[in-house]
Amino acid sequence: MGKAEIFRWLLDVQPIWPVDESNGTSLAAREATTQWAKGKEAQYALNLLTGEERTKVLRFYRPSDAKLSLGSYLLKRRAISSKCKVSWPEAIISEDGNRKPCYKPLKTDGQALEFNVSHHGTLVALVGSLSKDLKLGVDIVRTNREKDHAMVMKEGFQAWANTYESVFSAREVKDIAEYVAPMHEDPQEVIRAKLRHFYTHWCLKEAYVKMTGEALLASWLKDLEFRRVQVPSPSTQEGNDWGQACKDVEIWFHGQKVNDVQLEIQAFKDDYMIATASSSVDASLSAFEELNLEKDVYH
Incomplete structure (x- = not known):
C-alpha cells in the first residue's frame, strides 16, 4: 500500500464577491452583510449552499467574515464532490463527536474524506486526504x-x-x-x-x-x-x-x-x-494549489 496523499488548496476571497462600498460607513455592519448578499456574484455562490449553511454565513456582521465563511463552505463541498465522486447535493458536510467537520458517505461503500479548513485575513485553506486512517489539521x-x-x-x-x-x-x-x-x-x-x-x-x-x-x-x-x-x-x-x-x-x-x-x-x-498537521509522518504533502473560483470551485 502506497503513502497517503494529502492535497492542499488555498482560496483568496479578497477579489471575489465584491462588497459595495458606495454607501460608505452609513450602513451598520449587519445591514452591510445583508446588502453584500444581494450582489449578483454573492447570490450565485450562496445559492450553492444549503439553507442552513446560508443562514450561518449571513450571521456574520462584517461582509469580510461572511466571505471567509462562504469560501470555507464552498471549498469543503467541492473537495467532497470532486474527491469522493458524488454530486454537489450529496456533498453534505457533517460533524464528528468533537464537532469537527467531516464527510459521512450516504452509501455504505462510499468513499470517505478526511479534511480540515482554516481561514484568516482574506485566505481560506483546506487540506484533505482519501486515506481512512489519517487525521489532518490546518491553520492560517x-x-x-x-x-x-x-x-x-x-x-x-x-x-x-x-x-x-x-x-x-x-x-x-x-x-x-x-x-x-x-x-x-x-x-x-x-x-x-x-x-x-x-x-x-x-x-x-x-x-x-x-x-x-x-x-x-x-x-x-x-x-x-x-x-x-x-x-x-x-x-x-x-x-x-x-x-x-x-x-x-x-x-x-x-x-x-x-x-x-x-x-x-x-x-x-x-x-x-x-x-x-498530519497524523502520519509518511504521508505525502502536496504543494498548496491556489484555486480559481470559476474554474476550480464552481466547476
Missing part, C-alpha cells in the same frame, strides 16, 4: 503589525508573552519571550521578527490541536510543547508568494517526544503563515 495566521506592535511597546515583550501562558508551556513562554531576533537597524523590524516567532508557535499548536479534533480549550494544551521552532521566511523571489517551508520542529507531549506526527509551516506573502 496573519501578523497584525499595528495592533501587536502597539501592545508590545506598551507592555514589553515578556509581559505580552505571559498573557498566553494558558496556551503555552512555561518553556514555550520563555522561548517566545527570550527569542533573539536577527539583527536589524530598524527596531520595529526586530519586534516584527519576534512576533513572527510567536505566531509560528501559535500556528503550529492550532494546526496540531485541530488535527486531534479538539479546540484551544483542550485541558492538555500546556502539556503539548514545541521545541526548536523555526520561523519560515517570506519569499524573496519576485512573482512568487510562497516562502520557506519548515518541518523540523520537535513535538513533545507530557515530556515525551512525539515521532508519529508530521508538522509543516510555510510562509505566504509578507504576513501569512500556514501550518499543516
